[in-house]
Amino acid sequence: xxxxxxxxxxxAGKTTVLNVLRELGGAVADCDGVxxxxxxxxxxxxxxxxxxxxxGIFDENGDLRRKELGAIVFGDPDALADLNAITHRHxxxxxxxxxxxxxxxxxxxxxLDAVALLESGAGTLxxxxxxxTAAEEVRVGRIMAREGIGEDYARARVKAxxxxxWFEERCAHTLRNDGEKASLEEQARELFKSILCKEDL
Numbered sequence: 491x492x493x494x495x496x497x498x499x500x501x502a503g504k505t506t507v508l509n510v511l512r513e514l515g516g517a518v519a520d521c522d523g524v525x526x527x528x529x530x531x532x533x534x535x536x537x538x539x540x541x542x543x544x545x546g547i548f549d550e551n552g553d554l555r556r557k558e559l560g561a562i563v564f565g566d567p568d569a570l571a572d573l574n575a576i577t578h579r580h581x582x583x584x585x586x587x588x589x590x591x592x593x594x595x596x597x598x599x600x601x602l603d604a605v606a607l608l609e610s611g612a613g614t615l616x617x618x619x620x621x622x623t624a625a626e627e628v629r630v631g632r633i634m635a636r637e638g639i640g641e642d643y644a645r646a647r648v649k650a651x652x653x654x655x656w657f658e659e660r661c662a663h664t665l666r667n668d669g670e671k672a673s674l675e676e677q678a679r680e681l682f683k684s685i686l687c688k689e690d691l
Contacts, residue, residue, distance in 0.1 A: 494601045495618070496601050496602065496603050497603075497604055501630070501648065506671055507674065507678045514598065514599075515598050519585055534580070538580075578610045588600065602615065608661075626648055626653075
């Protein structure tokens with residue numbers, strides 16, 4: 491079984507690519523989803539966060555007070571680094587568990603889906619990586635249509651992330667998605683078949 495890291499900026503089409511892998515029998519681990527699950531269910535991670543940033547970052551129901559935590563970390567590079575170190579370690583541990591589970595199920599592959607795949611350390615778990623990218627203007631249009639937001643906000647979202655070239659330079663493969671969904675699906679299908687075929691050799 492091969493672990494495939496899939497990353498890229500918002501609006502590029504990662505979901506479409508992941509769905510193609512599912513069709514081929516692969517598993518998918520959404521790193522953002524894993525993070526939110528751990529926030530609710532991982533006692534060790536919650537205890538570490540409370541010890542570092544104070545118990546006040548959780549409300550009376552045990553939910554994370556995002557604004558309070560944000561106020562602590564976003565003006566303090568050291569605090570942000572500590573936050574990332576704690577959360578990334580627990581996320582990587584959970585991803586390792588899911589990789590083992592997928593292998594036990596006989597899956598041909600598992601994809602790790604994360605915008606911060608390369609920065610978080612999750613990329614080290616991957617046998618190969620794919621950047622899913624698209625032109626900035628295309629991404630702005632897709633985000634507006636998908637989320638029903640205005641152009642200024644969509645453009646700000648795009649500008650806040652790393653450019654496509656950053657992902658393309660750091661990944662083994664690139665799927666460029668400036669056209670129709672069907673074209674991306676076909677590109678992804680061919681790339682996955684190539685990767686899985688090499689894995690079987």
